[in-house]
Amino acid sequence: MATDLKAEEITEIIRQQLTGIGKGIDVAEVGTVVSVGDGIARVYGLDRVMAASSCSFRTMSSVSR
Numbered sequence: 001m002a003t004d005l006k007a008e009e010i011t012e013i014i015r016q017q018l019t020g021i022g023k024g025i026d027v028a029e030v031g032t033v034v035s036v037g038d039g040i041a042r043v044y045g046l047d048r049v050m051a052a053s054s055c056s057f058r059t060m061s062s063v064s065r
Contacts, residue, residue: 033057 031045041057049055 029046031043034042
């Protein structure tokens with residue numbers, strides 16, 4: 001059952017399969033809140049955030065203590 005495929009046919013098949021890959025990717029950094037007080041949150045694990053940066057936090061529905 002040998003199937004003779006030409007390079008152009010293989011290329012077209014791969015292009016069709018790859019169509020749409022990478023769309024809708026959501027990249028987010030996740031860290032751990034170490035302490036909160038006076039409107040200041042100390043967070044560990046956000047490598048791309050610098051001192052005095054403004055960050056937004058999502059409300060967690062369950063918090064482990």
